[in-house]
Amino acid sequence: xxxxxxxxxxxxxxxxxxxxxxxxxxxxxxxxxxxxxxxxxxxxxxxxxxxxxxxxxxxxxxxxxxxxxxxxxxxxxxxxxxxxxxxxxxxxxxxxxxxxxxxxxxxxxxxxxxxxxxxxxxxxxxxxxxxxxxxxxxxxxxxxxxxxxxxxxxxxxxxxxxxxxxxxxxxxxxxxxxxxxxxxxxxxxxxxxxxxxxxxxxxxxxxxxxxxxxxxxxxxxxxxxxxxxxxxxxxxxxxxxxxxxxxxxxxxxxxxxxxxxxxxxxxxxxxxxxxxxxxxxxxxxxxxxxxxxxxxxxxxxxxxxxxxxxxx
Amino acid sequence: xxxxxxxxxxxxxxxxxxxxxxxxxxxxxxxxxxxxxxxxxxxxxxxxxxxxxxxxxxxxxxxxxxxxxxxxxxxxxxxxxxxxxxxxxxxxxxxxxxxxxxxxxxxxxxxxxxxxxxxxxxxxxxxxxxxxxxxxxxxxxxxxxxxxxxxxxxxxxxxxxxxxxxxxxxxxxxxxxxxxxxxxxxxxxxxxxxxxxxxxxxxxxxxxxxxxxxxxxxxxxxxxxxxxxxxxxxxxx
Numbered sequence: 001x002x003x004x005x006x007x008x009x010x011x012x013x014x015x016x017x018x019x020x021x022x023x024x025x026x027x028x029x030x031x032x033x034x035x036x037x038x039x040x041x042x043x044x045x046x047x048x049x050x051x052x053x054x055x056x057x058x059x060x061x062x063x064x065x066x067x068x069x070x071x072x073x074x075x076x077x078x079x080x081x082x083x084x085x086x087x088x089x090x091x092x093x094x095x096x097x098x099x100x101x102x103x104x105x106x107x108x109x110x111x112x113x114x115x116x117x118x119x120x121x122x123x124x125x126x127x128x129x130x131x132x133x134x135x136x137x138x139x140x141x142x143x144x145x146x147x148x149x150x151x152x153x154x155x156x157x158x159x160x161x162x163x164x165x166x167x168x169x170x171x172x173x174x175x176x177x178x179x180x181x182x183x184x185x186x187x188x189x190x191x192x193x194x195x196x197x198x199x200x201x202x203x204x205x206x207x208x209x210x211x212x213x214x215x216x217x218x219x220x221x222x223x224x225x226x227x228x229x230x231x232x233x234x235x236x237x238x239x240x241x242x243x244x245x246x247x248x249x250x251x252x253x254x255x256x257x258x259x260x261x262x263x264x265x266x267x268x269x270x271x272x273x274x275x276x277x278x279x280x281x282x283x284x285x286x287x288x289x290x291x292x293x294x295x296x297x298x299x300x301x302x303x304x305x306x307x308x309x310x311x312x
Numbered sequence: 313x314x315x316x317x318x319x320x321x322x323x324x325x326x327x328x329x330x331x332x333x334x335x336x337x338x339x340x341x342x343x344x345x346x347x348x349x350x351x352x353x354x355x356x357x358x359x360x361x362x363x364x365x366x367x368x369x370x371x372x373x374x375x376x377x378x379x380x381x382x383x384x385x386x387x388x389x390x391x392x393x394x395x396x397x398x399x400x401x402x403x404x405x406x407x408x409x410x411x412x413x414x415x416x417x418x419x420x421x422x423x424x425x426x427x428x429x430x431x432x433x434x435x436x437x438x439x440x441x442x443x444x445x446x447x448x449x450x451x452x453x454x455x456x457x458x459x460x461x462x463x464x465x466x467x468x469x470x471x472x473x474x475x476x477x478x479x480x481x482x483x484x485x486x487x488x489x490x491x492x493x494x495x496x497x498x499x500x501x502x503x504x505x506x507x508x509x510x511x512x513x514x515x516x517x518x519x520x521x522x523x524x525x526x527x528x529x530x531x532x533x534x535x536x537x538x539x540x541x542x543x544x545x546x547x548x549x
Contacts, residue, residue, distance in 0.1 A: 181410075181414070184403070184407055184410060184411060185411075185414070187400070187402065187403060187407075188400055188403070188411050191400050191401065191402055191403070192398055192400065194362055195394060195398045195400070196411075197362070197381075197382040197383055197386075198360060198362070198382060198386055198391075198392050198394070199386070199411045199412060199414045199415070199461075199465075200383045200386045200387055200414045200415035200465070201383060201411075201414060202381075202383050203383075
């Protein structure tokens with residue numbers, strides 16, 4: 001059967017894409033964990049990362065520096081994109097969400113503000129950059145001849161790099177949250193904001209840093225997706241954002257490991273769907289998964305039902 | 313050490329504190345008594361800047377603190393043992409204690425280790441459960457953790473909100489013994505309690521809050537003798 005023959009290859013793609021979904025999903029889940037809010041503009045933060053990475057790559061190519069090796073080009077692109085996305089994320093929090101949540105708006109307030117911010121950012125990018133697709137000249141960085149052959153499976157250097165970076169960033173974030181003082185402060189604020197403040201934590205700064213970290217990961221994912229698909233446009237954050245949101249819900253929203261796991265599982269499910277059903281149904285399957293999770297296991301794979309800390 | 317002068321505070325349109333004046337001297341245990349909704353917890357919240365007073369002033373060692381952010385107020389040397397404990401349930405016991413030491417910005421080095429040993433000395437159960445999530449502890453253990461967490465800040469002034477609530481009588485006695493021990497070691501304590509008999513038995517002075525005003529004050533012994541207090545809070549006829 002033909003489908004079975006291409007399955008291992010599809011699983012590799014699924015895993016790579018899933019790792020990137022997980023990276024974006026972390027941004028949703030971190031913000032949800034700390035503010036109980038879905039940052040629907042996170043997809044646009046990701047999209048802006050992709051644009052900044054594209055601009056940096058195009059500039060490097062046009063500068064004709066010669067010897068564009070991914071070993072230094074990719075880190076440069078990531079650094080630029082992550083910084084820009086982090087800035088956008090922190091700005092969003094400061095001007096679009098903080099004025100609402102500090103005045104005790106209902107949970108719906110920041111959510112609607114996020115949808116507005118999402119539309120604003122999409123249109124801002126469209127107006128300044130044009131509605132046409134931008135092309136990542138990935139082939140100049142990763143020649144087609146760079147690949148590993150494992151049996152019938154061919155893993156290109158690009159896919160390998162993408163997976164490695166996504167996994168490395170996830171591990172890094174997890175370590176930061178579990179092992180550092182900042183991570184402890186983030187978890188404390190997520191659990192009980194008032195008591196965290198009583199411990200001496202500057203809650204606003206921690207919330208700001210949470211947006212910074214989540215957005216930077218989103219920006220990195222933007223570069224990876226840009227390099228992988230080679231074409232980006234101002235609307236790319238919409239579907240990628242929804243997919244990553246699905247991954248976050250699948251893993252249990254608010255749970256970091258859940259977001260990573262959810263991303264990988266969603267990537268694999270998609271690759272199975274592509275193999276056995278029809279590539280055209282890829283998005284349909286992803287959202288069927290979202291609906292099924294919401295109906296049958298709203299807390300997600302790793303979601304726990306911890307009684308809410310009493311907040312005043 | 314701590315002075316509240318004519319402090320007025322409200323939740324939206326509902327005024328809770330209507331001119332509270334009280335003073336805690338260095339080295340004292342002061343208890344704040346009162347029935348439900350008398351404004352006891354609100355007084356602590358206002359001291360900590362979790363609620364902004366609309367009038368009056370709060371000074372800590374002659375420094376005005378009522379306009380400061382909560383994190384800056386606690387940096388002046390105040391710690392809180394909150395009502396119903398509010399430990400970080402999804403963090404380990406050790407992590408909760410580390411959060412308690414956050415104001416001092418110490419690395420988990422010698423000084424931190426010494427404080428940790430002091431807390432573990434007071435509450436050996438916490439040491440056994442250091443790596444357990446706080447949410448898995450019993451109510452009494454959580455109360456010990458809440459106290460230990462506050463002590464990790466090495467506060468000069470410790471605020472305690474209903475430390476006896478929900479504890480078995482034997483534990484209540486233990487908690488109040490520990491409050492006295494902490495006090496003898498040099499920490500000033502302001503404790504809010506519904507359990508007036510126990511609170512007055514260890515306190516130096518007391519205040520009684522009623523409808524957001526100080527209705528009565530005096531040395532603990534004389535408050536214990538007041539007929540009114542006996543009727544209202546000690547359940548005697």
